[in-house]
Amino acid sequence: MTSNVKFLRLKDSSFLFGAHVSAAGGVSNSVDNAFNIGCNSFALFLKSPRKWESKPYTEEEINSFKEKCKKFNYDPRKHILPHGQYFINLANPEKEKAEKSYKSFLDDLKRCESLDIGLYNFHPGSSLKGDHETQLKQLASYINKAIKETSFVKVVLENMAGTGNLVGSDLKDLKYVIDLIEDKSRIGVCIDTCHTFAAGYDLLDKSYDEFWKNFDEVIGFKYLSAIHLNDSKTPLGANRDLHEKLGQGFIGLEFLKRLTSSDFIKNMPIILETPIIKNDDEYGEEIKLLEWIAYENPSEDEFNKKVIMLQEAGATSRSEQMKALEKKSKKLATATKKRVKTEDEKLNPVKKAKL
Numbered sequence: 001m002t003s004n005v006k007f008l009r010l011k012d013s014s015f016l017f018g019a020h021v022s023a024a025g026g027v028s029n030s031v032d033n034a035f036n037i038g039c040n041s042f043a044l045f046l047k048s049p050r051k052w053e054s055k056p057y058t059e060e061e062i063n064s065f066k067e068k069c070k071k072f073n074y075d076p077r078k079h080i081l082p083h084g085q086y087f088i089n090l091a092n093p094e095k096e097k098a099e100k101s102y103k104s105f106l107d108d109l110k111r112c113e114s115l116d117i118g119l120y121n122f123h124p125g126s127s128l129k130g131d132h133e134t135q136l137k138q139l140a141s142y143i144n145k146a147i148k149e150t151s152f153v154k155v156v157l158e159n160m161a162g163t164g165n166l167v168g169s170d171l172k173d174l175k176y177v178i179d180l181i182e183d184k185s186r187i188g189v190c191i192d193t194c195h196t197f198a199a200g201y202d203l204l205d206k207s208y209d210e211f212w213k214n215f216d217e218v219i220g221f222k223y224l225s226a227i228h229l230n231d232s233k234t235p236l237g238a239n240r241d242l243h244e245k246l247g248q249g250f251i252g253l254e255f256l257k258r259l260t261s262s263d264f265i266k267n268m269p270i271i272l273e274t275p276i277i278k279n280d281d282e283y284g285e286e287i288k289l290l291e292w293i294a295y296e297n298p299s300e301d302e303f304n305k306k307v308i309m310l311q312e313a314g315a316t317s318r319s320e321q322m323k324a325l326e327k328k329s330k331k332l333a334t335a336t337k338k339r340v341k342t343e344d345e346k347l348n349p350v351k352k353a354k355l
């Protein structure tokens with residue numbers, strides 16, 4: 001098995017750099033996949049991300065997963081952060097759909113506990129056409145219910161990139177939900193750097209400290225349980241969930257220097273979900289890049305060379321995204337003008353009548 005190791009895992013790293021790996025062919029395969037690319041933490045889907053229901057794990061698979069964790073020295077309570085299915089929406093105002101989501105959500109939490117996994121990350125969903133606050137309350141009550149039906153796994157809410165009714169693009173949504181959770185030791189937050197940036201929270205230069213200060217004031221550091229580390233294909237506030245490889249997007253490499261000097265992200269999963277073009281080796285390379293920045297203290301010259309190299313690699317994609325955004329905002333501007341005009345026309349007769 002160890003013959004497949006392509007990137008040696010850094011021992012005693014206080015930053016738990018890792019990636020979202022495949023669990024195809026059996027959940028225990030995820031442990032090998034993580035080890036082979038040098039992960040100190042990892043994420044996986046507990047079941048098919050495309051189907052509501054999957055077969056339960058066999059006793060054999062469960063044992064194999066646990067054995068491999070022991071063999072490769074992963075503490076499943078701290079180093080593994082599964083990702084819930086994207087279509088789970090506990091904030092859905094349609095009761096039937098929310099119930100379906102809850103079933104899959106609870107099944108995931110139970111799968112975690114059967115594997116002794118201590119953390120579970122998921123998207124808090126969308127209030128859709130419902131009243132946002134009412135749906136946040138519904139989401140919290142489902143989480144409370146699930147916590148009662150399980151015994152130790154911590155439910156981790158991920159922040160989102162979008163706008164409007166999407167829950168968690170605004171950190172205040174997450175705070176609202178956390179306040180309603182009865183057992184506060186079972187709830188946490190995962191900050192996805194791409195989502196944060198795309199949602200309009202600047203992370204660069206002096207805004208870096210401001211963001212975390214704001215995070216601490218709104219949510220509180222004690223709830224920070226994990227990081228999803230991704231660059232962003234789109235600029236600040238674009239509200240698009242488009243992950244980019246480290247250093248190639250609008251966040252850039254300088255940000256990673258700040259992040260890897262932040263003690264508050266030590267000893268928690270820091271998971272890459274950057275786009276993979278060929279295979280997982282690309283994650284191995286990015287983990288090594290992170291370790292280089294965090295531990296090898298590169299000279300300014302070396303660091304800047306890397307900045308330029310990666311920015312060049314992402315240049316075409318960034319300019320395409322900028323063009324798309326400009327086109328979209330032009331369309332938006334035209335649509336707004338049209339709307340104002342129609343509203344004006346609607347208002348005019350009233351004005352005339354008054355005269």
Ligand SMILES: [Zn+2]
Pocket residue numbers: 083122123158
């Ligand atoms: Zn996610």
Ligand SMILES: [Zn+2]
Pocket residue numbers: 158192228273
């Ligand atoms: Zn994420």
